[in-house]
Amino acid sequence: MVSFELSEEQTLLRDTCRDFALTVMRKQDRQADESGEIPADIVKQGHELGLTTGYLPEAYGGAGSRLSALDSVIIFEELAYGNLSMALNILAPSLLNIPLMLYGTDDQKKKYFTMNKPDQFQGxxxxxxxxxxxxxxxxxxxxxxxxxxxxxxxxxxxxxxxxxxxxxxxxxxxxxxxxxxxxxxxxxxxxxxxxxxxxxxxxxxxxxxxxxxxxxxxxxxxxxxxKLSGGFANLLARSRTASIALTTGVCRAAYEYALAYAKERNAFGEPIASRQWVAFTLAEMATEIDAIRLMAWKSAWMLDKDMDAYKEASMGKRYAADIAMFITRNATQILGGHGFIREHPVEMWYRDARSFAVSEFMAIL
Amino acid sequence: MIDFELTPIMKMAREFTHTYARDVMRPIARKYDEEEHTEPTEFIQKTHEMFRSMGFSFSTANSSGDGEDKSEHKEKHDRPKMEMNLLGAIAIEEIAWGCPGLTLRIPGPGLGGAAIMAAGTPEQKKRFMKVLNGPKPSYGAMALTEPGFGSDASAVSTTAVQDGDYYILNGTKIFVTGGDMADLYVVWATLGKDLGRSGIKAFVVEKGTPGLKMARLEHKLGIRASDTAEVVLEDCRVHKDNLLGGEKKEEKGFKGAMQTFDATRPMVAAMAIGIARSAYDYVYEDFVVKNGLEINYGRPLHTRGYIETVLEDMEAKIHAARLLTWKAAWMLDHSLPNLKEASMAKAKAGTVVDEVTQKAIELYGPEGYSRRHLLEKWMRDAKVYDVFEGTGQIQRLVVARAILDYTRKELK
Missing domain, CATH: 2.40.110.10 (Butyryl-CoA Dehydrogenase, subunit A, domain 2)
Structure with a gap:
């Protein structure tokens, strides 16, 4: 039965991550971009959300919560909405944990899962x-x-x-x-x-x-x-699905910023948002963000159903990467000269967004 | 809980309508494109009987067969008995895949029926839906556009003057889809220009009412199997019981009837997706199935050919538009306000269908331009999906106002 409704649990998860994105990640995103360093306390706080350890089996020190691709796409969108570099850092432990969950031997799980500490980021x-x-x-x-x-x-x-x-x-x-x-x-x-x-x-x-x-x-x-026994394609599907969700987050950040700016910025005696090019471009951005979010959900839903999502994820990743350029480029354009200035974050999102078409296996769900 | 699993009924409907589109519609698609203004009599009768036997009307998915108001169900149950809008979107994508022109020829409530369902009183819904879902093929037309306006529906100049229990309508309506064959027309008229939007009312005018005249048929770029008429109203007397929503001022008027589009836009988007898919499938069949081209999803660009990546782009766009459409339809099924989402779906699908059908001809080379193939027809058919039911620009305007929280005055 088709549904586009998050469960209560997923809503809570989303809100928690969104709050973290806005109140923690966004506070230091520019500084991190300029200095090339992510403050350790942000990584620690992000890690303590349990996003890369919660799904580990209780026997190996995890919380034993379910590993759900759908939950993950919801989370990933929010973290990337905060900051893509920080998101990828915080989520890095899953790059090993999830392949082990899926294909690892008991000995491997024991050896590596127990190296994860819920209260301390172990990369x-x-x-x-x-x-x-x-x-x-x-x-x-x-x-x-x-x-x-x-x-x-x-x-x-x-x-x-x-x-x-x-x-x-x-x-x-x-x-x-x-x-x-x-x-x-x-x-x-x-x-x-x-x-x-x-x-x-x-x-x-x-x-x-x-x-x-x-x-x-x-x-x-x-x-x-x-031993992946041919499972590498599945890992790629999981990584590409993650990529769609991360793309959605960066796009949403740029879109929301441009939208707010367009309502505040006046030209010719009225907000630039009341000009059709600006308004229509924002409408197209909003539409495409919905579309790629649904693509991420669909692909994740297939993964959770143990369906082969390789095509869906690969096609979606490519499409979303194009959309990322469309949205961040136009967000920069809506800010005009200010879009080019590093005081505003849109140029950072524009640069970050360029990565989606060219990167592989940066995060996994 | 997020879910993309179609119900067994939806899957059945999809399969059934696809078979019908392939076996019944495709073989006659070219004929009725070439022979504009020829009524596909046999097709109409056959399709009517078949859908009637199924108890499902395609043209307006949100009107249940007996004209009963579904919102009454919603109050009693948590979820609607059947997700008619989503089911409709899935089925009509297949039908439009068969032939978009013939799709619009399929008898049923049509746009007129949709307006009645959106703005009519319970009695009106019952009365008129009985006509539209009767044993004989019938059709409900929408008469809104006039020579003087298109997108600006508030500029209605057709007049309605009260005369006792009747209203006297005078004016000219154009671009009335199915206007040649309709059993009833939902005619938009103003009670007085000084009343503005609140003076605009919709009247159901039945076929044969004195003063109602079909003046001429348009010659069109595409969807030629479906006739588009100019309808003239000359001192046309309509009983006040046919005033949609009743006479009381607070009843749904212009605004209520504009809500028709919340229901019809996802359907129109689904049709556009059907056309895009027909063009995609056609080139896929030649390049991939017959000539062994592989679409290597997810492979790096340097390993791939142009046609392969174009086909993947087409598929991705169709997929994106379909997800937006399903969501808009699903929201309506669940009584969630879907104004923004319906316009998003329509805007996206309208763009995608133009892009995909144009590109498909390019991939086919000179052969794609030939009328030997249906590709050139689909590109012509496609164009109207970015025009009727609100142009792509109007859809963007609706979405933009919603996201910016702007009034009509703030964003013109």
Whole structure:
């Protein structure tokens, strides 16, 4: 039975995250963007919401709450509405936790889940992207060679969030001669097993620390191999669904700001919002935000029903990434010259939004 | 709880209407496009009998068969007995996929019926819906637009002058969909220009009423299987019982009847989606099914071809428009105010159907331009979906006023 109504629990969850976004994240978003640092207390407070630990089984120190993609898209939209860099930092532990929830062995769960502390941010991360103009997740260059007891990893990874402080990274690599997505497995590499190289300098996402990594014969023992058994496509579907929700949040931030500005800013004796170009553009923004939110919901709903959401998520991510450019570009335009000035956050959202079309596996649900 | 699972009835309706669209409508779509003003008599009769046997009327999903007011159900139960608007949106997408022109030819309450359901008294709903859902094919038309105005419905200049128990109507109405075949017309007229919007009333004028005349048929870019008429009212006497909402001032007048569009816009959006999908499916069939092109969703751009990405873009746009439409229809089913959402859906679908049908011809090359294929027809048919029932610009105006919390004066 079709419904577009959040449950009471989801409404509460949304409101909590929205409140955190507005009262905590937004207070320091500009400063974080300028300094390239996310204040530790924001990460700690965000972590204490339990968004990356709540779903861990009680046996391993979690709260044992349900893992729901739908709940997650609702949360992710709100966090990105606050600030995308902060959201990705806070959500980073899930980059390992969720693949383990889905495909991990009991030993792996025990070993890594217990490293999560509800009251203390212990970073995990994942390394998928490689430094190449023609990066293709189906043609990874990072290899994992079977060497008896261990696998030996070689390759370069790029844009790995919080790699400098993460306790471990889930490194995606091709095992042997496996073809396409089916040939990819995850290898859990503890910090120290990879060389953290220079920090990435990006157009946006400036507050989020990302690094290139080098794996130069890193040895991963068999118990630390996450056998995906073809599940990598599902992980991508979950990551791309997350991307749609994050996009929705950034778009909403830019849209709301432009809307408020357009009502306050006068030109020719009336608010610019009463001019049709401005008003119609805002109407189109509002429409597209609704549309991509529904795409995120639909894709998440499919994931929760164990349906194959790969196509839905991939198509939605691409569409949403285009919408992100449409919305943040026009939000900047509505502010005119002020949109170009760093006193207003819209230029930051414009830069942050550009990431959606080019990034993969930044968050997962 | 968020859910996208269609009920078994919805799935059945979708399958059934799709089969009908494919087997009955598609084969005659070109004929009635080429032979404008030819009545598809057999199609009308056949379709009428079939839908009547199903107890469902397509043209106006929000009017139940017997004219009973659904809002009465809503007071008694938490949820409506059947989600008629969502069901209607799903079914009419398939029907329009068959042929958008013929879709508008399907007998039933039509836009006139929708206005009656939105603004009529319970007695009026019962009385007129009985006519519109009768054993013979019948049709309810909406006569709103005049030569002097389109989008600005408050500029009605057709007059209604009271004369005892009757009103005397005088004026000219244009762009009346189905105006050649209607059994009743919902005619908008003003009791006096000085009364402004509150003076605008809707009258149900039955076929054969003296003074009601079908003057001429328009020649159109598309939807040629559906005739669009000019209707003239010359001292046309209409009983006061036919004044929608009754005579009392506080009864729903202009505003109430404008609410017709909250119900019809999602339906029109669904039709637009049906047309967009027909064009998409047509090129998909050739490129993907017959010639083995793969659409590699989610692959990086450097690994993909142009046509592949265009097809994905088309599909994504259709998907986005459909979700907006379902939501707008669902809100109406659940008695939630959907003015903004209905316009969002209509605006988006109207844009998407133009874009998709234009692009489909481009992908097909010179062959796409040929009347051997229906692609060129769909592009012509599509255009009206961004025009009638409120242009795309009017939809944006409605949405903008809602999000800005602006009055008509603040945002013109």
């Amino acid at each position: 995990f991360t994942a390394a998928l992207t490689e430094p190449s103009v023609r990066f293709d997740p189906e043609a990874l260059k990072t290899t994992a060679l079977d060497d008896g007891d261990d696998f030996v990893l070689n390759g370069e990874k790029a844009f790995v969030a919080i790699a400098d402080s993460a306790l471990a990274a889930l490194v995606f690599a091709k095992k042997g001669s496996g073809e396409g997505l089916a040939g990819i497995d995850g290898f859990i590499v503890p910090s120290g097993g990879f060389a953290v190289k220079e920090r990435e300098k990006n157009q946006g996402l400036r507050a989020l620390k990302q690094f290139t990594l080098s794996l130069d014969g890193a040895r991963v023992q068999r118990p630390d191999v996450l």
